[in-house]
Structure formats: structure tokens, C-alpha cells
Amino acid sequence: MFHQSFKQILLCIFVALLLITMPVYAVKNYKFSNYGGGHQIWFEAEDYDERDPDTDEYFPVVDEFGAFGKAITRTGVAGGMIRWTFDISKAGGKGGTWYFWGRVINPNGSSDFMIVEGHPGDPTLPAGPPYPGTPTAPGFNDTDRLFFQDAGPPWTWSRADHAEAHTKQLQDGENTMYILHRRGNNTVFWDVFMWTDSPDYVPNYADYNNAERPSAGAATNPGPANEATDVPRDVVLSWTPGAYAPPTNGHKVYLSESFNDVNEGIGGITQSAASYAVPQRLDFNKTYYWRVDEVNGPPDFTVYKGEVWQFTVEPFAYPIENIIATASSQLSEDTGPQKTIDGSGLDENDLHSIEEADIWLSSMTGAQPTWIQYEFDRVYKLHQMWIWNHNTPVEPVFGFGIKDATIEYSVDGVNWTTLGTTHEFTRAPGAAGYAANTTIGLSDVAAKCVKITANSNWGGIVPQYSLSEVRFFYIPVNARKPYPDSGATDVYPDVVLSWRVGREAVTHDVYVSTDEQAVIDGTAPVATVAESTYGPLSLDLGITHYWKINEVNEAETPAAWESNIWSFTVADFIAVDDFESYNDLDPGDPESKRIFNVWIDGYEVPTNGCLVGYENPPFCERTIVHGGEQSMPFFYANTGGAAYSEAELPLSPPQNWTQAGAATLVWYFHGTEGNTGQLYVKVDGSKVVYDGDTGDIAKVEWKQWNIDLASLGVGLQNVTKLGIGIDGSGASGTLYFDDIRLYRLAPQPQAN
Numbered sequence: 134m135f136h137q138s139f140k141q142i143l144l145c146i147f148v149a150l151l152l153i154t155m156p157v158y159a160v161k162n163y164k165f166s167n168y169g170g171g172h173q174i175w176f177e178a179e180d181y182d183e184r185d186p187d188t189d190e191y192f193p194v195v196d197e198f199g200a201f202g203k204a205i206t207r208t209g210v211a212g213g214m215i216r217w218t219f220d221i222s223k224a225g226g227k228g229g230t231w232y233f234w235g236r237v238i239n240p241n242g243s244s245d246f247m248i249v250e251g252h253p254g255d256p257t258l259p260a261g262p263p264y265p266g267t268p269t270a271p272g273f274n275d276t277d278r279l280f281f282q283d284a285g286p287p288w289t290w291s292r293a294d295h296a297e298a299h300t301k302q303l304q305d306g307e308n309t310m311y312i313l314h315r316r317g318n319n320t321v322f323w324d325v326f327m328w329t330d331s332p333d334y335v336p337n338y339a340d341y342n343n344a345e346r347p348s349a350g351a352a353t354n355p356g357p358a359n360e361a362t363d364v365p366r367d368v369v370l371s372w373t374p375g376a377y378a379p380p381t382n383g384h385k386v387y388l389s390e391s392f393n394d395v396n397e398g399i400g401g402i403t404q405s406a407a408s409y410a411v412p413q414r415l416d417f418n419k420t421y422y423w424r425v426d427e428v429n430g431p432p433d434f435t436v437y438k439g440e441v442w443q444f445t446v447e448p449f450a451y452p453i454e455n456i457i458a459t460a461s462s463q464l465s466e467d468t469g470p471q472k473t474i475d476g477s478g479l480d481e482n483d484l485h486s487i488e489e490a491d492i493w494l495s496s497m498t499g500a501q502p503t504w505i506q507y508e509f510d511r512v513y514k515l516h517q518m519w520i521w522n523h524n525t526p527v528e529p530v531f532g533f534g535i536k537d538a539t540i541e542y543s544v545d546g547v548n549w550t551t552l553g554t555t556h557e558f559t560r561a562p563g564a565a566g567y568a569a570n571t572t573i574g575l576s577d578v579a580a581k582c583v584k585i586t587a588n589s590n591w592g593g594i595v596p597q598y599s600l601s602e603v604r605f606f607y608i609p610v611n612a613r614k615p616y617p618d619s620g621a622t623d624v625y626p627d628v629v630l631s632w633r634v635g636r637e638a639v640t641h642d643v644y645v646s647t648d649e650q651a652v653i654d655g656t657a658p659v660a661t662v663a664e665s666t667y668g669p670l671s672l673d674l675g676i677t678h679y680w681k682i683n684e685v686n687e688a689e690t691p692a693a694w695e696s697n698i699w700s701f702t703v704a705d706f707i708a709v710d711d712f713e714s715y716n717d718l719d720p721g722d723p724e725s726k727r728i729f730n731v732w733i734d735g736y737e738v739p740t741n742g743c744l745v746g747y748e749n750p751p752f753c754e755r756t757i758v759h760g761g762e763q764s765m766p767f768f769y770a771n772t773g774g775a776a777y778s779e780a781e782l783p784l785s786p787p788q789n790w791t792q793a794g795a796a797t798l799v800w801y802f803h804g805t806e807g808n809t810g811q812l813y814v815k816v817d818g819s820k821v822v823y824d825g826d827t828g829d830i831a832k833v834e835w836k837q838w839n840i841d842l843a844s845l846g847v848g849l850q851n852v853t854k855l856g857i858g859i860d861g862s863g864a865s866g867t868l869y870f871d872d873i874r875l876y877r878l879a880p881q882p883q884a885n
């Protein structure tokens with residue numbers, strides 16, 4: 134009996150898992166609207182979420198003149214299934230009576246079976262494929278037909294005459310409609326389907342065109358990210374608002390520990406800003422669910438229901454990592470003190486093994502008293518210590534597990550303080566699957582080292598002591614999670630530093646320096662700020678900086694908590710143009726950025742013989758590149774009235790080339806055999822001629838040209854234009870340019 138019910142439970146779990154892991158199908162693209170006082174959801178026939186078989190055997194996807202996108206037609210071969218899953222809540226609708234329409238061509242009134250899952254009058258979907266395709270398949274009858282009135286050509290919005298194929302009971306949320314091939318041929322086409330809860334609304338071309346895309350209306354991009362963990366208790370929720378939310382009262386925020394409450398829209402707070410500062414502190418370690426509905430203003434008050442997102446709040450205390458353990462002795466190589474702090478023997482449920490290789494065991498002949506000591510990477514505010522005592526199978530016999538212990542702590546490993554008096558560590562069973570059974574409160578003391586001295590063991594037979602594992606928890610009063618990440622490179626010279634604040638901090642002392650020791654010692658320049666950001670800074674290119682944050686609260690003892698020492702390195706150069714941003718889009722497109730519309734060449738300027746970019750897309754060079762995926766092709770011919778060839782890049786807004794210690798302008802150019810002329814650059818009209826071999830422009834390789842900014846002789850605070858050109862009567866050829874950069878220290882040219 135027990136086994137049977139156990140099996141049933143297992144089966145239930147299995148089915149539940151199956152339901153969870155089954156792929157969710159739904160039409161990817163849909164539109165919705167609120168015409169005629171009702172709700173409509175629209176989707177393209179060709180955006181079906183499943184077709185079985187998934188071939189053109191029964192329901193081919195075709196191009197048909199006048200359709201939106203593609204269309205679905207039929208082959209005349211009876212059989213096959215196609216289906217669409219759609220969510221009426223995305224249109225703001227609820228379960229009840231809905232009406233089905235299609236934009237179709239069906240000149241001969243051909244019909245198919247349509248069923249909606251869950252509709253009380255619809256038969257169960259037959260097993261298949263092949264699905265029934267005869268005019269009178271078992272379980273189907275004429276009143277389940279779809280579109281048998283004549284419609285078109287041309288495309289016509291139509292509905293079935295039979296109420297059963299036009300009027301259906303839909304359920305809240307997702308619904309699935311199936312069409313099973315009954316008859317019909319390739320004179321039948323389906324373009325767009327539409328469901329509405331308005332009995333009187335008749336769809337039309339313009340309405341479909343004007344219906345909304347959901348991604349435009351719904352809230353997206355949740356902050357914190359969906360399923361984030363370690364979220365601060367005073368989190369400010371944020372999101373990217375839908376496109377139609379009005380500036381006032383455009384958002385309704387649901388937040389709860391209950392998924393169901395959020396999913397069902399219970400409660401909810403109307404917000405004008407696209408953010409929500411949770412008024413109460415959230416509970417430690419708890420998972421919360423939230424959702425944002427975007428709400429139109431009057432008159433329609435359309436609601437774009439949001440997805441349910443979730444996050445988990447930070448724990449009260451965090452385990453300390455990277456601990457060094459030492460001990461007065463160890464029995465063998467395999468039973469060192471580090472075995473108590475490295476997770477050895479613990480499974481994913483924090484249950485410890487019975488293996489001797491997973492524990493610390495002192496030596497009977499070692500120095501007494503026996504002690505084990507832990508050193509952290511810095512001073513922590515200690516909250517708790519969990520203890521897994523000695524747990525090998527001999528524990529019930531020999532009792533190596535520590536019984537009575539003295540615990541001391543220290544901020545420096547020299548001066549020690551005793552924690553309370555003595556502490557008893559609970560005995561372990563000596564059996565597998567052992568959970569920590571002693572928790573020592575550490576009184577939130579500040580310490581870098583903790584020492585446990587064994588006064589007795591549970592056996593009282595031999596002076597030999599053991600622990601399986603120890604875990605320390607600290608309260609995060611230190612600043613953490615620096616931005617940029619410690620060790621980051623290519624950081625902008627005007628970076629804004631930020632960090633996760635320590636839990637009790639009131640103000641923040643920021644130490645930044647190129648001198649690591651000065652930051653460690655606290656002798657580096659310090660700034661006190663109220664927020665957890667500092668900047669923008671003004672740093673020099675290519676230089677490594679060190680920093681730390683002291684979190685300060687004068688009301689606490691100690692009043693300041695120091696972070697780790699972090700570092701980052703500023704990028705070596707500032708890119709003026711790397712030619713990666715240019716595209717081939719039509720000039721009418723707001724995103725269009727064609728290279729010859731940015732770099733001004735000699736097009737329609739008879740005296741300027743330069744053209745940049747290719748005649749046909751892609752307009753940039755994509756094979757001969759120095760960095761990234763594009764470079765600028767530069768064609769020149771100082772002939773036929775052209776006295777020079779030059780292309781100019783206007784810099785708007787003007788650039789400050791005196792920032793970040795910039796000293797050298799670097800260009801990379803690549804020649805073509807037979808090129809002639811004299812290469813030059815111009816910065817705000819100041820011309821510099823290439824100082825290398827004039828023949829370099831005819832070399833089929835990348836060359837680095839360093840131009841000393843000081844030699845330009847012009848002010849560099851507001852550089853407005855940058856030019857490149859070729860002088861020389863009759864000169865002609867093709868060059869490629871890439872990676873125009875400002876360096877503080879120019880790199881060594883690479884050997885070819």
C-alpha cells in the first residue's frame with residue numbers, strides 16, 4: 134500500500150515536471166486592439182505555433198498577392214493539423230464568449246474543421262497524425278466548420294455563417310485553436326486571424342494595420358533582472374515602459390511573496406514613474422514576485438499585462454570564502470585543517486560525509502592544547518559559525534569530536550579576545566548525511582581570525598580532536614561589488630565608480646590612486662560622498678588605478694569598514710573613428726549611417742578627386758581591415774581638374790583632444806600597388822604631411838602613422854574637423870583607412 138501511494142506521488146511529481154518542462158507554444162507575433170468597445174487579438178495565419186506534419190503537405194506557406202506577409206493555402210489532400218496558441222489577456226480580455234474572423238480568400242466556400250481546446254461544444258482533438266480529413270470524420274459535424282461562405286478574391290474579412298465556427302467560449306489567458314484539413318484546395322488562402330469579444334465588431338484592413346504590437350505596449354527589461362538573487366532590501370524596481378503609457382498613472386505595479394496574487398493582479402499600485410521604490414524593507418532571503426501592467430489613459434484605459442518577474446532578497450549574513458586554516462597538528466597529510474573549510478565531504482544539501490579524507494584530525498602526539506585557527510582575507514563583522522563535528526564511523530566509539538571549546542578572535546592575529554566563556558559543540562552521529570548541528574553566535578564582532586581551542590572531546594579517551602567542517606557568516610557592512618569590476622581593463626577615462634553599499638553605511642570614503650600602497654595605507658587622496666557613486670573621473674589613458682571604499686557610520690563600533698582593494702586600468706586609447714558604426718541602410722531610415730554621408734569627400738566637387746565608400750553596398754571595406762570588421766575605402770585621382778583628393782570628418786560636438794593625457798594621433802592606412810601622391814592629414818585646418826617613406830602608400834600592408842599632437846600647432850580643446858588627403862598633380866590610387874585613435878603612449882608599430 135505504501136509503495137503504491139509512493140508511486141502515485143512519484144507519478145504526480147513526474148507529471149508536474151512534465152507540465153513545467155513542456156515547451157510552451159504561442160504565436161510569436163500578434164497584435165491587439167480595442168475597437169468597438171471590445172478587445173481584439175490578431176495574428177498571422179503563417180505564424181502558427183505548430184503544424185503536423187511540419188511540411189507543406191497539407192498547409193503550405195505561400196506568397197499571395199495582397200497578403201500581410203505570407204499566407205497559408207491548402208493542397209486538397211485531406212489530413213493534417215495546424216494550430217495557434219494565443220493569450221487573450223495580452224489584449225486585455227477575459228474568458229467568455231469570443232468571435233472568430235479571418236482575412237481569407239475562399240471563392241468556393243470550402244470548409245475545414247476548427248476546434249478550440251476547452252470550448253464546451255468542441256470534440257476532443259483526435260489522435261494523429263494523419264488527422265481526419267473526410268467530410269464527416271467521427272466526432273465532427275457541419276456546425277464545427279470554418280469559412281464556408283464565399284469570400285474573395287480579393288482578400289476579404291469574413292466569418293463562418295455557422296455560429297459554432299464563429300462563436301466560441303474562450304478561457305482566461307491562453308487558448309489554442311486547431312484547424313484540421315477537411316477538404317479545399319489551393320484556391321483557399323488564410324492571411325490573418327482575429328478573435329474579439331465584441332459581437333458587433335467587424336474587422337477591416339486599416340484596423341489590422343493600426344492594431345498595436347504587444348512589445349510596444351508592455352513593460353520590458355525588468356530591474357532587478359528576472360530571477361535575480363542577492364537583491365538589496367531597499368530595492369527600487371524599474372522597467373522600460375510600454376510605448377503608450379501616459380506620463381501620469383501609466384503603470385500598475387504588483388509586488389508580493391505570492392506568485393498567484395501577482396499573476397491574478399490582486400492589489401496593485403498605480404505609478405507615474407517607470408520605477409517603484411518599495412516603501413518597506415523587504416524580508417531577507419525571501420523570493421518576491423512582481424509585474425507591471427502598462428495602462429493607457431482615457432478613454433480606452435487599455436491594459437498591457439506584464440510578465441510575472443521574480444527576485445530573491447539578499448540573505449541576512451553571507452558565508453565567508455577564501456579562508457586559510459591552520460592547526461596545532463594533523464594526523465596525516467589527508468587530514469589537514471583546510472578540510473574543515475573547503476567544502477570537502479559536503480553534498481548539495483550541506484550534508485557531510487563519513488570519510489576521513491574530508492575532515493581535520495589532530496595528532497595524538499601533537500602539541501597540546503589542540504587548536505585550529507581560521508584567517509580571513511580581511512576583517513569581517515562576524516555573525517555566526519556553523520559546525521559539523523567529527524563524523525567518521527568511529528565517532529560513537531572514540532569520540533574525536535570536540536566537546537568543550539574556547540573560541541577567541543582577533544583583528545590582527547596578535548591580540549586575541551575570548552568569545553564568551555566556553556562552548557559545547559554537539560556530537561555528530563558518525564553516519565552519512567550529517568547536517569551541521571551546532572551554531573555559535575559570534576556577536577557581530579569584528580575579526581580577521583578565529584581560533585578554536587579544544588578543551589575536551591566527546592570520547593575522553595585519547596587527546597585527539599577533529600572537526601568535519603566549519604562555516605562562518607558575516608554581515609556585509611563593507612562596500613562590495615565594485616564597478617568597474619576589479620581588474621577591469623579598457624575603462625573609460627571619465628568612468629563613474631560605483632559599488633554596493635555596506636549595510637550600515639551612512640557616508641562613504643573613496644580612496645583612488647595610482648599608488649596601491651597609498652590606498653592600502655589610507656594615505657591616498659580621499660573624498661567623502663553620500664551616494665554610492667563617485668565620478669565622473671578624469672584619468673589618464675593606459676594607467677592602472679587602485680581604490681577602496683571605507684563605509685562609515687559614526688554611531689557604530691567600529692565606525693568604519695574598509696572594502697577590499699580594487700583596481701582597474703584605463704583604456705590605452707580613445708577611438709576617434711574605427712569605421713564600425715557605418716551601415717548600408719536607406720537614407721530614409723532613421724538608423725541610416727552611410728560612410729559617405731558622414732565623411733565628406735569630393736563627390737560633385739570638381740577640384741577634389743576623392744571618393745570614399747563603394748558605389749554599391751556594403752559601402753565599407755570588409756576584407757582589408759585593421760580592427761573590427763570595417764575600414765574606409767578611399768579612391769583618389771588628382772586629374773581632370775581635381776587639384777587634390779581629401780575626405781573630411783566633421784566632429785560634432787567638438788572633441789577635446791587634450792583629455793586623458795592624449796599626446797599622439799594614430800592612423801592606420803593600407804596601400805595598393807601603384808598608388809602615387811603625398812599623404813597628409815588635417816586637424817582643424819592644420820596640415821601634417823606623412824613623415825615616412827612616400828612609397829608606403831603603395832605598399833600592400835597596414836602602416837601605423839603617429840602624429841604628435843603638439844606638432845599640430847592648433848588648439849585641441851575643441852577639435853571640429855579631421856581630414857585625410859593626397860596631394861600631387863596626377864596622383865591616383867586606392868587607400869584604406871582604419872582605427873583613428875588618440876594615445877597617451879602610442880604603441881610600437883607591429884612588424885610586418
Ligand SMILES: [Ca+2]
Binds near residue numbers: 204
Ligand atoms: Ca499573413
Ligand SMILES: [Ca+2]
Binds near residue numbers: 474
Ligand atoms: Ca570537510
Ligand SMILES: [Ca+2]
Binds near residue numbers: 711713762764871
Ligand atoms: Ca575598423
